[in-house]
Amino acid sequence: MEQRALRKLVDPISKTVKSFKKSEVECLIRLFYNLLERPVGKLTTKGMDQNTFRGVLHNIFGMTDDMLMNRVFFVFDKDSDNYVSVQEWVKGLSVFLRGAFEEKMKFCFEVYYLHGECYISREKIFDMLKNSLSQQSPEEENDEGVKELVDISLKKMDYDNDGKISFADFEKAVKKDRLLLEVFGPCLPDAKTCLHFETLVFKNNPPASF
Structure with a gap:
C-alpha cells in the first residue's frame, strides 16, 4: 500500500524536479512523512505547517534566525496556503541542496x-x-x-x-x-550541512528522525 502511495507521488514530482534521481525523491518524500509522523500519502492537513518547518530549518540545517526562517518558509510555500506540501518540500530542497547559482x-x-x-x-x-x-x-x-x-x-x-x-x-x-x-542574512545551508543531510537521508534511506 505504501509503495503504491509512494509511486503516485514520486513519478509526477520527479518530472518537475530534475536535480534529484527518482530514488532520492522517494527518500525526501519518506522523510517528509516521517517528520510529520504520518504514513506515506496520509495527511490530515495540507502539509507541513510553519512551526514544524522551522524545526526542520533549525534542527537539520542549523538556522537560528527567526525572521529568516519565517521568510524561507514563505518562499517554499509557493501557493501561499500556509503549509509546505510534499511537492513544495522536494522542489524547495532541490534549490537548497543542489540549486544552480x-x-x-x-x-x-x-x-x-x-x-x-x-x-x-x-x-x-x-x-x-x-x-x-x-x-x-x-x-x-x-x-x-x-x-x-x-x-x-x-x-x-x-x-x-x-x-x-x-x-x-x-x-x-x-x-x-x-x-x-x-548579504542580508543567511538563508541557505552551507556546503558541509548539505553534504551531511544528503549522506543521512540518501544513504540511510532515510532515518526515522534527526
Missing part, C-alpha cells in the same frame, strides 16, 4: 523581498540588517549604525540609483561579488 540567487532575492513588489526596499533592508545585527550582538543594536549600513548596501547594489534593489541590481552585484549572495 542562478536558482540560489533567485531564492535569496525572494527571501529578502518577501511578498509585495519584486524589489528590496530601503525599509526591508533596514529591518533585515537590524535583525541580523541584533542576532549577533543585541547590546550593540543602534539604528544610526544600521542606517549607515543600509546606505552602504544601496551604494554597492542599487545600480540604477532608484533607492531600492531590483532583481537586475541584485544579480549584477552578486555576479560581481558572490559573497553578496546572502
